[in-house]
Amino acid sequence: MRQEDIREYFRSQGPSETQKDRILAGVLEQYEQETQGEFHMCTKTKRSVSKIVAIAAVMVLTTVSAFAAVPEFRDWIGGQFGLTAEQEADLAASGTLQNIQASASNGNLTMTVHQALVDEQGMYIIYDVDSDDGSAVDVSLDDLQFQASESAGVFLYSIEQKVLETREDGVTCMALLTGLEDLSGQEVSLSSCGLTCRWTVGETAEIQKIEADLTGKDLWTGRPYHVTGCGLSPICVKLDLDGAERLQDSGFPDQVAVEVANTDGSVKTIQSVGSCGKETEDYRYQMFLFDEIIDVDRVQAVYVDGVKLN
Amino acid sequence: MSQKSEGGLQEQVAQLYGTYVDMVYRIAVLYLKEPAAAEDAVQEVFVKLMHWLARGRLQEKEHIKRWLIVTTKTTCMDELRRQKRQSTDPIEAGDFCSLPAVWQSGQGPDGERLREVHDALMRLSEDCRLVMYLFYFEGYSSAEIAGMLHMNHSTVRGKLRTGRRRMRILLEEDRE
Known part of the structure; x- marks a missing residue:
């Protein structure tokens, strides 16, 4: 199979003009309902997308006075x-x-x-x-x-x-x-x-596994477990653990110092505001929530209690 | 916080719709397979876009394009979960009905070839299909896709490898 076959396949998968018109009409109608605006829909059974801009412009001219404020998120x-x-x-x-x-x-x-x-x-x-x-x-x-x-x-x-x-x-x-x-x-x-x-709840963001070789990386020296994996999301760092003792019996720290080094060279220190551990017979983890949002795409390295995890 | 006027908003949305509706629809079909469901998803994505544009939160064109890709994926995943929770039978690859009639019958100079591509693609996971689309059609690099979809770079490269390998294998199997 050639790459051009794949491209040609995708190219052919666009919506028809009729579908485009129908979807756009639905967009405007739904937005109007959600914002409780009062502008009137302008629909046709068939028109080309190239005309849609012009049609929308006409709608603009006829509806400005009836514009209702967009509801705000509480922010x-x-x-x-x-x-x-x-x-x-x-x-x-x-x-x-x-x-x-x-x-x-x-x-x-x-x-x-x-x-x-x-x-x-x-x-x-x-x-x-x-x-x-x-x-x-x-x-x-x-x-x-x-x-x-x-x-x-x-x-x-x-x-x-x-x-x-x-x-x-x-x-x-x-x-x-x-x-x-x-x-x-x-x-x-x-x-x-x-x-x-x-x-x-809508589709949630994944906790990204950090690609790390954790061999020999000793977090919390003297404790009866070690870190086998690490994940990062915009709101938490999650540590996969392996060890002989139950977490709650071992005094696992509730707070850890997390430093995030960004690709632009900046380093941000984040204090965890809460933690939670969970363990079964063959798996356990501890996660720490941040009190600020991490831009995961910009993260170059993560340090937990001074130990670089990737 | 800036708010757009109704006129400016609709004009901007109309322009963005004309530019990106094909892309958003293609991604929606990759996930939902069925045209009517894809249309609903596209509508929902552009309504969300209108809300964010109205609040002045999206401005730069390439950022808007990436935002549309991610929002389409999230919206479609929500719909797939909703379908699953409502115990409706998931749509199988064979039910995919947006193929041009000439493909479905396997006629025409390209019909059979594109039908093979379609069948092979639809046997990949949803995320794998999206990665293939972004790489081969939208021209994003694997690193860009990783950043956009919040995936590890190695994960994206793995999905591309899997996609290439499985599509080739499947096509060969189909020919046998």
């Missing part, structure tokens, strides 16, 4: 982690940043889950709880619960909570979950203050 996560506009868009494209907007109310309180940062095994969730009568809201970690539809009773995770903002009549919080199973496509729920918000 909590972007603000929390100091993301640039481009980073935020890229994280959304890869499934790391997911917009949720799920709400629940009991007449006294309203809980809204806004956004989540997700990888295969960790999740930050930004949510509000507001009182409907203007009174103060108190959230407790004890009340915070997370469930996944396919957990089947064996779902173990670690959960933390950070209050980001306290208002007169509400709070904004960030829940940090580690040690998750891959939740892509699962219906999950977060409960706080007696309210439960449900949503379906």
